[in-house]
Amino acid sequence: MKKTNISANYIARSATISAVYFVLTIVFEPISFGPVQFRLSEALTVIPFADSAAIPGVAIGCLLANLNSPLGLVDILGGSAITLISAYLTYKAPNRYMALLPPIILNALGVPLYLAPFFAQPYWLVAAQVALGQLVVIGILGLPALSLYERIISRFTKHH
Numbered sequence: 419m420k421k422t423n424i425s426a427n428y429i430a431r432s433a434t435i436s437a438v439y440f441v442l443t444i445v446f447e448p449i450s451f452g453p454v455q456f457r458l459s460e461a462l463t464v465i466p467f468a469d470s471a472a473i474p475g476v477a478i479g480c481l482l483a484n485l486n487s488p489l490g491l492v493d494i495l496g497g498s499a500i501t502l503i504s505a506y507l508t509y510k511a512p513n514r515y516m517a518l519l520p521p522i523i524l525n526a527l528g529v530p531l532y533l534a535p536f537f538a539q540p541y542w543l544v545a546a547q548v549a550l551g552q553l554v555v556i557g558i559l560g561l562p563a564l565s566l567y568e569r570i571i572s573r574f575t576k577h578h
Contacts, residue, residue, distance in 0.1 A: 431471035431571075432478070435462060439479025444486060451487055453530075453537050453544045455551045459483065460521060461559035463501065465567050466509040467517035472567075473509055477502035492532045500528040518560050522552040 442459035443450045450457045459479065465472035480501040487493035507520035526549035534544040 428471045431469060432473075432475040435465060435472050435475025436479035436482065438462060439476055440482045443479070443483035447486065450483070451489075451493075453533050453539055454547045456555055457551065458555060458559065460525075460552060460555045461563040463504060463521035464508060464514075464517050464556060464560040464564045466505040467511055467514055468564060468568050469571065470509055473502070473505040476505050489532060489536055492536075496532050497529060500524050514561065514564060517564070518556050522549065522556055525549075525552050 439459040439462050442462075443457060446456075446458050449455060450459070462472070462479070463476050466476065477498055481494060481498035484494045484497045487497070501521070504520040504524040507524070508517045511517035511520070526545050529548050530541050530544035533539075533548070534541045537544065
């Protein structure tokens with residue numbers, strides 16, 4: 419399904435992914451923000467591997483969710499930029515297992531740049547905490563989310 423045509427269907431898929439990311443982050447807000455976070459919506463960051471519509475989808479979903487961040491503008495812009503870059507790299511990944519790495523690595527290295535000073539904790543401690551959260555969420559939920567998305571999209575395209 420790796421197409422880059424922008425159509426109404428593409429926009430609808432992107433908007434749906436964005437909405438799901440936003441809702442998951444907000445519903446689970448207590449575990450979605452902070453130096454130790456298990457942002458369940460991050461499982462969606464693997465979907466760009468199968469569908470380029472997920473690149474803006476997860477980035478916009480992250481941006482909207484981060485409007486509720488206690489860190490304010492730095493998380494709104496920084497977190498969303500990291501998500502956008504990792505989504506693009508996930509899209510370019512050579513296989514579904516390598517697709518798990520960009521959101522884990524980029525978040526683990528990038529997010530602590532602003533989280534560590536905000537929470538007055540050492541960079542590497544926060545990096546390890548963010549990496550652990552990303553590894554747990556993406557490692558456990560990422561591939562199932564990707565498989566579920568592929569099944570939903572294949573059923574939709576077969577019937578319409």
